[in-house]
Amino acid sequence: SRWPHVTSWFLTERPIAKIVAQLASYVSTRLILLASTVVVVRSVGVAGYGLFALALVFYQAGLLLRDAGLGQALIIVGGRHTGMTWRAFIAGSVIGVCFAAVIASLSELATTLLGLPEAAPILRVLAVAFGIGSLGIASNAALERDLRFTARATVEISSYLTLGVVTVVGLYLGWGALALAWGYVAQGSVQAALAIALEPPWRHRIQGRERMHGTVGFQPLVQYGSLLWASALLTYLAANLDNMAVAALGGASAIGVYALSYTVGTTVATSLAQVLNRVALPYYARAVDDAARLMTFDSVVPLSTARS
Numbered sequence: 001s002r003w004p005h006v007t008s009w010f011l012t013e014r015p016i017a018k019i020v021a022q023l024a025s026y027v028s029t030r031l032i033l034l035a036s037t038v039v040v041v042r043s044v045g046v047a048g049y050g051l052f053a054l055a056l057v058f059y060q061a062g063l064l065l066r067d068a069g070l071g072q073a074l075i076i077v078g079g080r081h082t083g084m085t086w087r088a089f090i091a092g093s094v095i096g097v098c099f100a101a102v103i104a105s106l107s108e109l110a111t112t113l114l115g116l117p118e119a120a121p122i123l124r125v126l127a128v129a130f131g132i133g134s135l136g137i138a139s140n141a142a143l144e145r146d147l148r149f150t151a152r153a154t155v156e157i158s159s160y161l162t163l164g165v166v167t168v169v170g171l172y173l174g175w176g177a178l179a180l181a182w183g184y185v186a187q188g189s190v191q192a193a194l195a196i197a198l199e200p201p202w203r204h205r206i207q208g209r210e211r212m213h214g215t216v217g218f219q220p221l222v223q224y225g226s227l228l229w230a231s232a233l234l235t236y237l238a239a240n241l242d243n244m245a246v247a248a249l250g251g252a253s254a255i256g257v258y259a260l261s262y263t264v265g266t267t268v269a270t271s272l273a274q275v276l277n278r279v280a281l282p283y284y285a286r287a288v289d290d291a292a293r294l295m296t297f298d299s300v301v302p303l304s305t306a307r308s
Contacts, residue, residue, distance in 0.1 A: 015279055018149035023275045025153035029160040033062050036167045037223035040180045041169045041256070050256025052177040054247045056124035057240050058107075059184070062099045062130045064233070071141040076285045089138035096134020114248045116255075125181035133188030138197035145282050153197050159191035190308055257258040 040047045070088045077084070103128035111119040136155075143152045163183040171178025247255040 014102065015283065016159075018279050019146060019275060021149040021153040022279050025156040026275050028220045033161040033163045036164045036183060037260070039168065039171065040177060041260055043179075044176050046256035046260065047252040047307060048256070049260060050207055050247070050252035050254070051119040052076055052122050053243070053255050054111065054119045055107075055126050055181070055260030056259070058103055058110060058123055058246075059126040060240065062096075062103055062127075068106070071137050072281070074138060075145045075282050085138050085142045085201045085203075087168045088141070089135075091136050092137035096137070097131045100127045100131030100134070103130060110279070114244060116247060116252055118252070121133040121170070122178055123180045125178060125186060126184055128179070129188040132185065133192055136188075136192030136195040136257055137202045139177065139199040140191070142199045143195065144278070145285070147282055148198070149279060152191050155194045155198065158194060159187045162190045163187035183283040 033263040037049070040052070070092050074084060074088045105125045107120040107123040107127065108117065111117050111123060140152065140155065142197035143149075143155070163186055167179045170182050173179075175182065243255060243259065246258045250258075
């Protein structure tokens with residue numbers, strides 16, 4: 001039986017504290033986001049929230065694609081090249097800002113084609129959130145790579161608490177659905193700022209022989225990340241084409257109800273598998289040989305499968 005091997009990774013690496021920190025982050029951030037969403041819906045109505053939900057479709061497209069897999073690639077291969085965090089920061093920031101500019105410039109056209117041009121201002125604000133949040137990709141990934149999950153949880157929870165506060169204040173000031181969009185801007189800003197403060201991406205910018213060979217180690221990052229990028233694209237299409245269709249055919253109220261139902265349904269169903277897999281990934285990357293990798297794999301996969 002493979003079940004006796006399930007505890008091997010836990011006994012050897014003792015990752016319980018890191019799993020608890022990641023679980024606390026996962027649950028807290030989703031509950032805060034759910035509460036903020038419900039408050040917005042109660043304040044502006046389902047149709048008003050529907051405008052935000054449509055804008056969020058394009059924002060989520062960027063989230064899946066902006067780092068081109070650099071975040072996870074940094075966890076897997078970045079530990080072998082100390083200067084890679086800096087390069088991932090530059091690449092992720094440039095790609096993110098460029099994506100943000102594209103989203104903002106096409107906001108009017110995209111929302112008009114789907115029959116809801118009123119969502120364009122919200123999409124432009126989310127584009128700002130998107131661009132700012134891109135600055136923290138490398139540092140957040142580096143925190144996970146270095147097994148600093150308590151710090152990572154602090155970043156996430158603090159940023160989402162800021163989102164909630166800004167959203168409530170914005171609603172009080174009469175911003176409508178834009179309040180939640182500005183909440184995302186605040187969340188992205190706090191997340192990026194705290195992550196960079198905890199893990200400055202330039203700390204290992206130049207070391208040893210990399211001083212003369214600035215591109216050493218970046219090719220594996222790109223190769224690994226490109227596969228994740230392709231996977232992210234397919235995931236996005238599978239998860240969001242229905243939202244676009246509902247918005248185009250049913251209007252703001254339809255997409256509002258549809259998106260709210262999905263948000264409530266997926267938020268309360270916290271997946272332990274996601275938590276375990278996120279913590280296990282850097283352990284797997286740090287393993288020195290196949291036996292250690294197999295131990296991590298044998299320990300996590302049965303639990304993730306059983307709890308999914």
